[in-house]
Every structure is written in C-alpha cells, then in structure tokens.
Amino acid sequence: MQLIHYSLCPHSRTARLLLNEYGIETALAEEKPWEWRAPFLAVNPGGNLPVILLDNAAICGIYPITEYLIETNVYTEDATIPELLPEEPVARAETRRMVDWFHTKFYHEVWSYLSYERIENPFVHRKAPNPEAIRAAMANLHNHMAYLSRLLEERYWIGGDYISIADIAAAAHISCLDFIGDVTWERAPIVKNWYARVKSRPSFRPLLQDTVPGIVPPPFYTNLDF
Amino acid sequence: MQLIHYSLCPHSRTARLLLNEYGIETALAEEKPWEWRAPFLAVNPGGNLPVILLDNAAICGIYPITEYLIETNVYTEDATIPELLPEEPVARAETRRMVDWFHTKFYHEVWSYLSYERIENPFVHRKAPNPEAIRAAMANLHNHMAYLSRLLEERYWIGGDYISIADIAAAAHISCLDFIGDVTWERAPIVKNWYARVKSRPSFRPLLQDTVPGIVPPPFYTNLDF
DSSP: OEEEEOTTOHHHHHHHHHHHHTTOOOEEEEOOTTSOOHHHHHHOTTOOSOEEEOSSOEEESHHHHHHHHHHHHTTOOOTTSOOOSOSSHHHHHHHHHHHHIIIIIIIIIIIHHHHIIIIIIIIISOOOOOHHHHHHHHHHHHHHHHHHHHHHHHOSSSSSSSOOHHHHHHHHHHHHHHHTTOOOGGGOHHHHHHHHHHHTSGGGHHHHTOOBTTBOOOGGGSOSOO | OEEEEOTTOHHHHHHHHHHHHTTOOOEEEEOOTTSOOHHHHHHOTTOOSOEEEOSSOEEESHHHHHHHHHHHHTTOOOTTSOOOSOSSHHHHHHHHHHHHIIIIIIIIIIIHHHHIIIIIIIIISOOOOOHHHHHHHHHHHHHHHHHHHHHHHHOSSSSSSSOOHHHHHHHHHHHHHHHTTOOOGGGOHHHHHHHHHHHTSGGGHHHHTOOBTTBOOOGGGSOSOO
C-alpha cells in the first residue's frame, strides 16, 4: 500500500493519521498539489490529494479513503485499535458533520487562502503574499476557533464522547496551520487542551517530524506540552 | 421527518432524490442559502444545506445525510428499493470518488459560480451577472462533461455497472444546471443518454415540478425524452 500525499495538505495528514491509528504501514510518495503532473492525473483525474494506491486500484480523495479505512478495519480483533466512528446512526452523522466541517468549510474558508498566500505564492509563484486575503482567512479562523471552543465546553472530543475521525480531521487541519505559525493558542485554551491530547498520540509522531523547504515551524510545533 | 432544502441547491436535490428512492416521505421546508437566518443557523451552525430534522436531532450536510440514509436503509426487505452503494470496498470507494467529484469539485468549479451569477447576483443583489465568471464556469463545465462522456463510454452508470449514489449526486447537479439552461446537450450525447435514464425514474418526478420565481427553465427541462 502506498499513500500519495503532500506534507502541508490537511486531507493528506488526515489519511496519514488514520493509517497510523489503524497500524497500517504505507510507503509515502510526495506530490505537490500545484504541479498537476500528468502521471499523477492519470492515477487521479480529479487531481486532489491524498490517494491510496492498492495493487490494482487507486482510492482517491479523503472522503472515499476515510470510509474505506473504517469499513475495512471495523471488525478488527486488535483491542489497541480505536473505533473511530460510533455505532449509532445519529452519532455517526454528528461525527461526519464535523469531519465535513473541517474538510469542506474550514478548508475553503481558512486553509485554501493561507496555504496559497504563505506557501504557493512565495515559493511557487515568487510573489509576495496578499495581506488582505490573509486578514480575511485569519478572521475566519478566529470564528472557527470560537465555535470549536464552545463545542469543546460541552464534549470531550470533537464528535462526541469518544475520539473519532472528527478529531483526526480537525487535528490534521490545525497541525497544518500550526506549522505555518497561524494558530493563536492563547485565544483558545480549550482547543489547545484538546489538541495537546490528540498530538500526544503515537499516530501523530511521524507528522511532527516532517520538514518543508523554506518554512520553519514555530518552536512549540513539535512540543507535546506547549 | 423534515428536509430543509433549497430547490436550486444540488446538495438539497441529492437528498430529495435519495429520500424518494428509499420511499421515505418527508415534509419540505425551504431555506434560501444566502439569507443566513439565525433560526436556521441555530439548527445547523455550518449554514449549509440540506438538513434532515428528526424528532430530537438534526443531520446536517449532504455527506452525513447520504451515509445516514444508506446505513439506515441497507437492510430493507423491499426489493423495489435499489442498493445505491456496492458491497465491495474498492467499488464503494470508486462510487464515493464520483459523489465527491460532484459535491466538491464540480460544485466549486461550476455551480458556485453559475448560481451566484445567474441567481444570487440578479435576484438578491440586483446586480448584472459578471460575464467573465460565467465564461470561466462554462469552460469548466465543458471539461467536466467531456470527462463524464469518457467515463460513460466505459460504464453504464457513473459509479460502475449499477445505479448508485454517484448517479443521484451527478443528476442532482446536472438538473440544477439544466434548470438555468446551461447544459449544452448536443456536445455530450452519451451524458444526455445517461441523464434521460436517471430523469425517467419516479424519484425524479417531484423535482421536475419545482418552480423558482424569476427563472423559467428551458422547455426540454421537464421532458423525459428531450
């Protein structure tokens, strides 16, 4: 099994965390999402990341990958592997609402702007970031962090009482923002407390060791006690 | 059960078609997505459509709704209700890839532009549509129709050999575009042939009877043999 990913892609990080939680070893192949390389498009015509390569099939995109990993790991006998989706249908729907919140809403309102301005613009197009776009994305980020704070006052994990794919998705997005130094932790102590719990899981360790040319994460990025 | 929806919202149409396929009767409540009404946001803080209201829970967004409807209808004894997701994990992933293609890629590259320029701009903001945005969206639409044509040369349905949630999602998006007159059917005869098959299903009938103030769909919109 191979995972085609990019380190600072929240959807790719979600897949890596899920694979690590399930104890599935995968070779990683990096794909820069802005390059639209023909050999990659031949595998995934949609051009989106991540992609899991099986022997004779490709699973393209975080929605199919998440559901595939849950479906193929749900009957595992290994008690150390967490169930990442509750069994009750309405609880599953609430968990998936929060997964969707991050992969769609948070992604489009925060990450797509910040990644363009802080990564693609300076390193690919050699252009200065647009301060107005950054300001708009940061305002959206503060609103989202406030919503998460309210949510985490009522529940211990993002999707409910137990850790789930919603925490994995949320932590993947927030870890990308943390890498580029955009999370103002002092404004959201409850979210910080939750993130410290997810970040301390063994599944997270490999992600914290990633390096990206030209970007130095803040010193607390790798600290489990930040 | 109540469905909060908007007629010209492809995600809402997907939910209506799924409910109709599964023979689940629901009261419809219209919500205009651009109004961001406080009572609606109290039900769904994400503000996205559609939402299913159960007795004491809300299921928000097309991803949780689709999976919820599949999970709660999969063991039905009624042979007239189609299985809308194959059983084999890789085939399920391919079906979900195409669902995601429409709900995310197609939506953001085509529908979000065209609905803004053709519906929200003239009827809400009383502004003329931006011809450049329309041109860009139409170019994207032609590329997507070409991809669908290639796909449908190899398979009878969008997700594979059987009708699935991918056909439902695809037909929901295309029916919205057809309503505002933006599908150039003569360029994509294979897609037209597939759409005629989906459109003829009883689940589709109620959607074809929708009216939207200020917009007159082309005469072939309601024809099953167009």
